[in-house]
Amino acid sequence: MSEAEDFTRVAHAAREAAAELAPLPRAPKDAALRAVADALVARAKEIVEANALDIEAARASGTAETMIDRLRLDEKRVESIAVAVREVADLPDPVGEVVRGSTLPNGLELRQIRVPLGVVGIIYEGRPNVTVDAAALCLKSGNAVLLRGSSSAYRSNTVLVEVMRDALRGTEVPADAVQLVPGATRESVKHLMRARGLVDVLIPRGGASLINTVVEESTVPVIETGVGNCHVYVDADADLDLALEILVNAKVQRPSVCNAAETFLVHAAVADAFVPAALARLAAEGVTVHGDERVAAYGDHVVPAGDQDYRDEYLSLDIAAAVVDSLEDAVAHIRRYGSAHTDAIVTRSQRAARRFVSLVDSAAVAVNASTRFTDGGEFGFGAEIGISTQKLHARGPMGLPELTSTKWVYIGEGHLRTSTGTVIAGDVE
Amino acid sequence: MSEAEDFTRVAHAAREAAAELAPLPRAPKDAALRAVADALVARAKEIVEANALDIEAARASGTAETMIDRLRLDEKRVESIAVAVREVADLPDPVGEVVRGSTLPNGLELRQIRVPLGVVGIIYEGRPNVTVDAAALCLKSGNAVLLRGSSSAYRSNTVLVEVMRDALRGTEVPADAVQLVPGATRESVKHLMRARGLVDVLIPRGGASLINTVVEESTVPVIETGVGNCHVYVDADADLDLALEILVNAKVQRPSVCNAAETFLVHAAVADAFVPAALARLAAEGVTVHGDERVAAYGDHVVPAGDQDYRDEYLSLDIAAAVVDSLEDAVAHIRRYGSAHTDAIVTRSQRAARRFVSLVDSAAVAVNASTRFTDGGEFGFGAEIGISTQKLHARGPMGLPELTSTKWVYIGEGHLRTSTGTVIAGDVE
Numbered sequence: 001m002s003e004a005e006d007f008t009r010v011a012h013a014a015r016e017a018a019a020e021l022a023p024l025p026r027a028p029k030d031a032a033l034r035a036v037a038d039a040l041v042a043r044a045k046e047i048v049e050a051n052a053l054d055i056e057a058a059r060a061s062g063t064a065e066t067m068i069d070r071l072r073l074d075e076k077r078v079e080s081i082a083v084a085v086r087e088v089a090d091l092p093d094p095v096g097e098v099v100r101g102s103t104l105p106n107g108l109e110l111r112q113i114r115v116p117l118g119v120v121g122i123i124y125e126g127r128p129n130v131t132v133d134a135a136a137l138c139l140k141s142g143n144a145v146l147l148r149g150s151s152s153a154y155r156s157n158t159v160l161v162e163v164m165r166d167a168l169r170g171t172e173v174p175a176d177a178v179q180l181v182p183g184a185t186r187e188s189v190k191h192l193m194r195a196r197g198l199v200d201v202l203i204p205r206g207g208a209s210l211i212n213t214v215v216e217e218s219t220v221p222v223i224e225t226g227v228g229n230c231h232v233y234v235d236a237d238a239d240l241d242l243a244l245e246i247l248v249n250a251k252v253q254r255p256s257v258c259n260a261a262e263t264f265l266v267h268a269a270v271a272d273a274f275v276p277a278a279l280a281r282l283a284a285e286g287v288t289v290h291g292d293e294r295v296a297a298y299g300d301h302v303v304p305a306g307d308q309d310y311r312d313e314y315l316s317l318d319i320a321a322a323v324v325d326s327l328e329d330a331v332a333h334i335r336r337y338g339s340a341h342t343d344a345i346v347t348r349s350q351r352a353a354r355r356f357v358s359l360v361d362s363a364a365v366a367v368n369a370s371t372r373f374t375d376g377g378e379f380g381f382g383a384e385i386g387i388s389t390q391k392l393h394a395r396g397p398m399g400l401p402e403l404t405s406t407k408w409v410y411i412g413e414g415h416l417r418t419s420t421g422t423v424i425a426g427d428v429e
Numbered sequence: 430m431s432e433a434e435d436f437t438r439v440a441h442a443a444r445e446a447a448a449e450l451a452p453l454p455r456a457p458k459d460a461a462l463r464a465v466a467d468a469l470v471a472r473a474k475e476i477v478e479a480n481a482l483d484i485e486a487a488r489a490s491g492t493a494e495t496m497i498d499r500l501r502l503d504e505k506r507v508e509s510i511a512v513a514v515r516e517v518a519d520l521p522d523p524v525g526e527v528v529r530g531s532t533l534p535n536g537l538e539l540r541q542i543r544v545p546l547g548v549v550g551i552i553y554e555g556r557p558n559v560t561v562d563a564a565a566l567c568l569k570s571g572n573a574v575l576l577r578g579s580s581s582a583y584r585s586n587t588v589l590v591e592v593m594r595d596a597l598r599g600t601e602v603p604a605d606a607v608q609l610v611p612g613a614t615r616e617s618v619k620h621l622m623r624a625r626g627l628v629d630v631l632i633p634r635g636g637a638s639l640i641n642t643v644v645e646e647s648t649v650p651v652i653e654t655g656v657g658n659c660h661v662y663v664d665a666d667a668d669l670d671l672a673l674e675i676l677v678n679a680k681v682q683r684p685s686v687c688n689a690a691e692t693f694l695v696h697a698a699v700a701d702a703f704v705p706a707a708l709a710r711l712a713a714e715g716v717t718v719h720g721d722e723r724v725a726a727y728g729d730h731v732v733p734a735g736d737q738d739y740r741d742e743y744l745s746l747d748i749a750a751a752v753v754d755s756l757e758d759a760v761a762h763i764r765r766y767g768s769a770h771t772d773a774i775v776t777r778s779q780r781a782a783r784r785f786v787s788l789v790d791s792a793a794v795a796v797n798a799s800t801r802f803t804d805g806g807e808f809g810f811g812a813e814i815g816i817s818t819q820k821l822h823a824r825g826p827m828g829l830p831e832l833t834s835t836k837w838v839y840i841g842e843g844h845l846r847t848s849t850g851t852v853i854a855g856d857v858e
Contacts, residue, residue: 019764019788019790022790023787023788102809104807104808104809105809108798108802108807110808112825115790117820117821118790118820196644200820200821201820201821215625215648216648219644219645221650221651221819221821222650223821239843239855241854241855242843242854242855245843245845245854245855246843246845246854249845249846249847249854253845253846253847253848335448353840357838358451358452359448359452361448361451361544361547361836362836363836363837364836364837364838364839365836365837365838365839366838366839366840366841367838367839367840367841368840368841368842368843368844369537369839369840369841369843369844370844370845370846372845372846373537373839373841373844373846374837374839378533378537378846379533379539379837380531380533380534390650391546391547391629391630391834392546392629392630392650392652392821392822392834393821393822395834395835395836395837396541396835396836396837397837405820405821405824406824406825407790407791407792407793407794407824407825408792408793408794408803408808408824408825408826409786409793409794409795409796410793410794410795410796410798410802410803411782411795411796411797411798412795412796412797412798412802413797414668414671414674414675414797414798415797415798415799415802416674416675416678416682416798416799416801417678417682417799417801417802417807418678418682419682425670425671425674425675425678426668426670426671426674
């Protein structure tokens with residue numbers, strides 16, 4: 001059977017499983033998730049063995065040790081993956097929630113009810129824990145999932161999916177609700193992207209180039225996640241000590257993540273006071289500053305910044321910087337170069353904060369806080385499937401409700417619509 | 430200047446206007462809409478004259494009179510378009526609504542706030558009143574709009590947009606927030622579909638082929654609207670008199686709209702009693718029934734139905750029909766052939782109603798009511814931009830809130846994230 005046929009078979013099976021899974025109430029879904037968690041722990045050895053083969057192959061092909069560490073699973077890590085699955089089981093079920101409801105003037109009872117999306121496709125890179133995390137979130141929200149992880153983790157993912165499916169066989173959740181996209185080829189991504197009608201939404205999690213490819217080529221609706229070119233703007237009215245702590249935290253606390261700061265902008269009125277202190281502190285923290293001429297005037301170690309520096313995510317101990325003449329210029333810079341993830345202002349001025357919040361068109365806007373707080377865990381969602389930087393459907397951290405759609409239900413007793421209003425045909429006995 | 434350059438200029442102008450319009454509160458937006466309504470009435474003669482040229486051209490090219498009637502504007506119709514604009518002004522402003530909000534355990538004040546989408550592209554056919562209705566809904570929800578109407582209404586649309594833009598010049602809403610896509614060529618639709626980054630969402634309103642083209646080719650996110658292959662299922666436990674009234678109303682009351690019924694399914698247990706009565710009544714109403722063999726067994730005038738009959742929207746006095754052996758078979762038929770718009774069950778059984786609502790995966794599910802009630806006006810939205818049949822972002826009738834996104838705002842006093850929790854850097858004076 002060709003890979004394309006394999007894919008179609010798997011996608012159809014997921015679609016049927018989704019129809020079976022959608023009407024299930026919470027209890028059987030939670031029981032299934034707990035069975036998955038138990039199986040992961042019970043079969044940890046098998047998982048670690050498969051993972052060792054991935055690691056061996058990665059090492060043989062000269063993969064960097066930091067990447068290999070991301071790929072590695074040991075029994076302790078498998079254990080913590082299982083804990084995360086149990087935490088998802090403990091979260092409230094979004095399905096069935098009545099989002100809005102009323103009795104219409106004509107007596108129709110109208111309700112808008114949360115329902116699963118159907119089949120969710122996840123395309124991701126790196127860590128094999130995503131395989132289980134994503135599957136757990138999809139199952140909990142009543143969705144079937146098609147998983148397409150990185151080819152370097154294909155052996156690990158294959159076993160993880162096998163363990164999950166085996167565990168589901170003893171539950172009310174159909175095993176086919178969790179599927180690995182067959183093959184780890186580039187073609188297998190294409191099958192997913194062209195599966196309109198079989199797959200309801202694609203969520204690419206990874207770098208900008210993966211996401212752009214999916215957005216350009218997919219006929220399945222896409223939710224973009226994860227690219228974060230976040231800014232910290234130090235306003236003319238900022239408490240400069242606070243500004244420095246926020247800037248350093250946003251850049252340094254975890255540079256490899258999407259909510260880390262990649263650029264700071266300083267109002268000209270406080271540049272003399274702020275920029276030298278920032279350059280010294282960032283240097284001490286091991287951060288390279290890529291600045292415009294106005295920033296470079298304050299220090300010898302500033303690397304000249306070009307357009308691309310303002311545009312890219314470094315995801316490293318690098319940061320771009322510029323001096324701006326006004327809050328409006330800061331906003332214009334953010335609109336031009338930003339990725340609409342998270343942008344922060346540091347200011348004591350209520351007016352400046354209000355204006356920045358109103359003008360910056362990003363998924364999250366922070367006032368006197370580090371950009372690092374844009375996170376499903378921090379927001380209290382319990383878990384997140386990613387951080388959406390698009391405007392449709394979901395924006396910002398995506399929890400379980402963002403993995404659902406809604407359905408309108410209206411109940412009458414023979415309600416007919418006429419040109420002048422509603423007529424009731426008769427009474428239901 | 431080429432049409433492509435023209436388009437880019439217009440789209441950039443819309444984008445800038447959107448940034449200006451987004452932070453405006455309700456009052457200036459309402460004032461602008463009222464100015465638009467006044468201008469439409471004041472310049473009705475000009476509009477009707479331009480429309481007469483479209484009608485003349487349509488007639489010369491042999492357009493059917495029913496289509497010409499859809500195209501026609503007279504002073505009375507212009508007046509009622511202006512009334513609709515005033516009604517939009519009277520609706521509550523969705524922008525700024527706090528959708529969720531809390532103080533996090535670490536003291537961050539978190540709010541999720543409704544914001545405009547940005548630039549909305551509307552591709553539509555037929556009636557020129559959509560030009561004004563869509564513009565009014567977009568402006569009210571803080572969005573700029575790029576309008577691409579049918580080429581047959583290009584002269585009417587050009588003058589309508591001119592009148593709206595002139596009226597906006599005296600208001601706080603930038604005139605560039607309303608734009609007609611230059612040219613009425615097929616290319617002009619392509620420009621819209623490829624304008625990712627300039628246009629935030631495309632809403633095609635029209636037939637299935639237009640919508641499919643846009644979905645397949647657009648890199649801009651799309652909201653599908655308007656294709657309605659709606660079903661009425663007559664359950665074994667139905668009140669058959671009620672079922673007949675609902676079926677006739679759903680089919681006949683306005684056959685050309687998307688929430689009209691296109692297929693009815695009858696449980697085998699009541700087929701003997703229901704189908705002959707339905708065939709007689711539908712014939713009396715001038716409806717042609719396209720049925721399977723089991724339906725045909727009850728009457729001479731049943732046209733044999735093929736797969737395509739079950740799949741298509743007739744939008745005419747035709748209806749497909751089939752006898753099914755169970756509620757589950759009815760659901761399977763709807764899943765297979767339906768467009769996930771609105772499907773109705775007629776039943777006295779609470780259990781059957783519950784099961785049908787749970788299993789049918791459509792934007793709206795009606796119980797003992799005509800499918801014709803799936804409508805923004807009937808649902809109390811005041812106005813609608815269309816009826817979404819997709820699952821992402823909006824499903825069912827789309828009112829003003831569906832033309833918005835959200836933004837997360839969090840406010841701290843020096844909140845830093847550390848590996849062990851939150852640390853406050855200092856106090857804002």
